Amino acid sequence: MAQRHIEVFTTGCPGCEPAVNLVHEMAGPNxxxxxxxxRSNGDATAKAAEYGITRVPAVVVDGRVAECCTGAHGPTREGLSAAGVGRC
Structure with missing residues (x-):
C-alpha cells in the first residue's frame, strides 16, 4: 500500500487542536x-494559498482538500474517513 500524505493546517488555536488529535488518532501506519x-511557518501559508484554504483547521489528503474542510463545520471523523484518512 502506498503511503498517504496528510497535511493538517492550523493556527495552533484551541479550536484546531481537536482536529489535529483526530487526524493523528485515525491515521494508520502508512x-x-x-x-x-x-502562525510560525511562511511555507505553510503559501501552501494553504495553493490549496485555496481560507479557514482552519483544514485537512489535505494526497494534495486534495478534504470535502469536510471546505464548509463551515471543519473536519469530522466521517469526512476524514471519506477522504481516505484511516485507510492507510
Missing amino acids: CQVVVRDL
Whole structure:
C-alpha cells in the first residue's frame, strides 16, 4: 500500500487542536501526517494559498482538500474517513 500524505493546517488555536488529535488518532501506519502551523511557518501559508484554504483547521489528503474542510463545520471523523484518512 502506498503511503498517504496528510497535511493538517492550523493556527495552533484551541479550536484546531481537536482536529489535529483526530487526524493523528485515525491515521494508520502508512500515513505521513504533517501539521502546518500558519502562525510560525511562511511555507505553510503559501501552501494553504495553493490549496485555496481560507479557514482552519483544514485537512489535505494526497494534495486534495478534504470535502469536510471546505464548509463551515471543519473536519469530522466521517469526512476524514471519506477522504481516505484511516485507510492507510
